[in-house]
Amino acid sequence: MSELASNTTDNLATTPSEGKHLRIPGTPEMAAPAALDNPKADQAALDDLERHLYAHRYALSGIMTYSSTIDPPKSSRDSAEAMAILEQEDHELLCSEETGALLDRLQAHSELLTPMQLAQVKVLRRSRAQLVDVPANEQADFTRLTSEAYNVWLRAKTADDWAPFEPYMDRIVNSMRTIAGYKNAEKDPYDVWLDEFEHGTSRAFYDAFFTQVKDVVVPLLADVMKSERQPSRRPLEGKFDTQRQWALARDIMELEGLDKDVMLLLETEHPFTDALTTNYGIIASHVHEDNVISNIYSMLHEGGHALYETGVNPDFNYTSLKGGTSMGMHESQSRFFENYVGRSEEYAPHLLRAMRKHFPGQMNRVTARQLYLIANRAEPSLIRTEADELTYPLHVLIRYEIEQLLMSGEATAADIPGLWADRYKAYLGVRVPGAAKGALQDMHWSQGMIGYFPTYAFGSAIGAQLRAAMIRQGMDFSGLLADGNLAPIREWLRVNIWQYGRSKDSDELIKNACGEAFSATYFTDYLVKKYSTIYGL
Secondary structure, eight states, rough: OOOEEEETOOOOOOOOOOOOOOOOOOOOOOOOOHHHHHHHHHHHHHHHHHHHHHHHHHHHHHHHHHHHTTGGGHHHHHHHHHHHHHHHHHHHHHSSSHHHHHHHHHHHHGGGSHHHHHHHHHHHHHHHHHTTTTTTTHHHHHHHHHHHHHHHHHHHHHHHHOOOOOOOHHHHHHHHHHHHHHHHSOHHHHHHHHHHTTTOOOOOHHHHHHHHHHHHHHHHHHHHHHOOOOOOGGGGOOOOOHHHHHHHHHHHHHHOOTTTTTEEEEOOOOOEEEEEEEEEEEEOOOBTTHHHHHOOOHHHHHHHHHHHHHOOOGGGGGSTTTOOOOOOHHHHHHHHIIIIIIIITTTTHHHHHHHHHOOHHTTOOOOOHHHHHTOOOOOOOOOOOOOOOHHHHHHHHHHHHHHHHHTTSSSSSGGGHHHHHIIIIIIOOOOOSSSSTTTOOOSSSGGOOOOHHHHHHHHHHHHHHHHHHOOOTTTTTHHHHHOOOOHHHHHHHHHHHHGGSSOOHHHHHHHHHHHHHHOHHHHHHHHHHHHHHHHOO
16 A cells, blocks of 8 residues: 655666766757757757656666566666666756756747646756756665665565664665755755655644644544444454455456556555556555455555556656656545545445455455445554554654654664654554564655655545545535446546646645645544544544
8 A cells, every 4th residue: 555656766876977967869069059049949859858758767667666576586786776877867867957958948938838848847847956956976875775775674574673774774864864955955854855745845834734633633533442333343354365365456456447458466565556657557566365455445545546647648648747746646546545435335335346256255244334344443553554544644643753853863763663662652552563563564764755654644635625625516426436436536536636747736736626725624524524423423
């Protein structure tokens, strides 16, 4: 369940070549300024630049996907070497003086550009600004580090031992603080990374957001735990054949509306989604023999990511506009289909029908109401990806608080297991038995994704606001779910969110789709109404 694949994984690069740079295809290296002041030639150069960057992205995504799914263990250094070279060339191409001059000229002639070209220039200029002051060797070192760290994390999690990963965590934090200083020396390092994962956010933004959510969730959870109406898990307990679960996973993709001729389904330790183009989407997931519910909601979650990626305007393929605009908006789509569709009472019969197809003996005596209640059973737990909607934001809050301490230098990797245990006890009242179910449960930190976690909670809140907008605009949301007809819901999201890819930022998409700026109140109101009803509060 988890996250969109990031290009910050798996690399053990070669040493960057000294004194070399990549030239923008179609752009003269040495020419008088007047000769370069040719809008049509610059537009052609923009196309060439985008296609070369796309080729790198395509190769990087493929290598990353296979290294996390089907590659043999001893091949990790080889794939990392290839990724490092590609990322180095990407950095050189985007950050070269020629590219900077090209983008400046295109900006100066903005009246001659199409809306799509204007968006391309905006996105490329922002991406370049985020990288141009970071030395290529610093970025390469970070790539090597995260590659090695990911494999150490995987072994440490399997062994349930924090110690092997601890030195890598310190190195990752130090490297991210250093790189943040290159990006913007005047800005708090953690704010630099928060902004990269969700443009326009900061600790101030998330502090206010989490305060509002926590003020509702904590007392609501306390009331839930006092209730005598806790749903029983017994109807879905037992062993569920893993091969049948993979067949069920494919049916969930079809129910969600994904095109089987576009999607590739793979197996991995920590689920993720990627899309090379709108014609090639990838879901990597896992199944647990003793937890069929995990499979259902992991696939719905990753399917939401995939719907977004493959729902972008196809004209954006091979350009920087392809893909989701931010991690917050991406998580809004994954959490939307996981929760607002998949955990609704109205849609439960359709999920149950798919489950009965593959497990008739075990599922024929389960009712849709029982499935709904089990899927929404609220209780403190250890694993973020398996958490219910109500406690989920607290899992994210814990990570957010620890990340702040790490990035400010108030804590080091050695402190993390203790901080984790203390906060899980304070916020959720559970004891952490070991690293595998504690600070090693997620792979994000091993990949240098400090600042990503808050987007999960933010995305959940965006999804609630989008759902409310659909209903306010006249959509019979509950009726469509009851009919199993997700097409109008997908179309609303395609028109208002997906088609724009990276051409519009999250705040603009939310305002245009909802008629107002982001508000977390839709999320908190939704949680209060839903869990008060289930638990008779």
